[in-house]
Amino acid sequence: MTIPDKIEQQQFDELLKYISVEKQKRVKQHKRPQNALQIITADILIRSIVHKKFKIKNSNIDFKTNEYGKPYLPGFSEFHFNISHSRKWVVCAVDNMPIGIDVEFIRPINFDIARKFFSHTEYNDLFSKSDSERLEYFYELWTLKESYIKAAGKGMAIPLNSFSIQIINGKITIESQTQFTDYYFRKYDIDVNYKLAVCAKNNLFPDNIIHKSFDQLFEEINK
Numbered sequence: 001m002t003i004p005d006k007i008e009q010q011q012f013d014e015l016l017k018y019i020s021v022e023k024q025k026r027v028k029q030h031k032r033p034q035n036a037l038q039i040i041t042a043d044i045l046i047r048s049i050v051h052k053k054f055k056i057k058n059s060n061i062d063f064k065t066n067e068y069g070k071p072y073l074p075g076f077s078e079f080h081f082n083i084s085h086s087r088k089w090v091v092c093a094v095d096n097m098p099i100g101i102d103v104e105f106i107r108p109i110n111f112d113i114a115r116k117f118f119s120h121t122e123y124n125d126l127f128s129k130s131d132s133e134r135l136e137y138f139y140e141l142w143t144l145k146e147s148y149i150k151a152a153g154k155g156m157a158i159p160l161n162s163f164s165i166q167i168i169n170g171k172i173t174i175e176s177q178t179q180f181t182d183y184y185f186r187k188y189d190i191d192v193n194y195k196l197a198v199c200a201k202n203n204l205f206p207d208n209i210i211h212k213s214f215d216q217l218f219e220e221i222n223k
Helices: 009-016 021-028 033-054 112-117 120-127 131-151 214-221
Strands: 080-086 089-095 099-105 164-168 171-175 184-188 194-200
Touching: 009 033, 021 033, 033 080, 033 089, 033 214, 080 131, 089 099, 089 194, 099 131, 112 120, 112 131, 120 131, 120 164, 131 164, 131 184, 131 194, 171 184
Parallel strands: 080 099
Antiparallel strands: 080 089, 099 194, 164 171, 184 194
16 A cells, blocks of 8 residues: 655644554654654554455454564464555555564665675676666565565574575575475565565465555555
C-alpha cells in the first residue's frame, strides 16, 4: 500500500492510538514525519491482518520479537509475517512458514557499497551488466538478499556477503557454505521506481499482490 506524503497532526495523533505504547515512543523519536508515518502504517497493516484472520481485538494484539529483533505473534506458531517500507510504499507478507519481504526505492548510489555487502560472485555479476542495467540489478539483488536474512529471522546477524544470490534466465538461486539455503524467492513489480522481493520457506507464491488504500486499512481494523 502507499501512504500520503503527509497528514494532519490530529489524524497522526489518532493513528498513534492503534499501536503499542512502546512503538509510540519509537515513532515520536523520528524527526521526519514520513518515517514516523511509515512505522505507524506498517504496524497497523499487520494488526489489521491479525484482526481479520484471528478475530482478535487490536487492543489484545501483543507482538514480541526474537533475539534478533524479528517480530512474531505469541501463541500462533504457524503465523509468520514480515514488513518493509521505503518512501511511499509499505508492504507486508504473511505465511504459515518463515517469510521475509523487502521493498526499496531506486536511487543513485556509489557502487563501492557492493564491494562491502555483496559476495564475490554477486559483485562480478553486477559489473557484468551494462551501465544502464546496473542500478536496477543492484536493487534486485539487494532486495532479494534483505528478504532472505529477514525470512531466516536473524537480520544483519547474517553477513550479506556470506551468501550469493544469482538471477539466471529469470531463475533465482542462493548459494552459501554457512547459511541455510532451502528458501525460495519471488520478485514483484509494484512501481517503476521501486524493487520488491519476497523470500519464503514455501514455494507457493501468489501471482498477484493485494493493494490496500490508506482509508481501507483503518476501516478493516475498526470492524
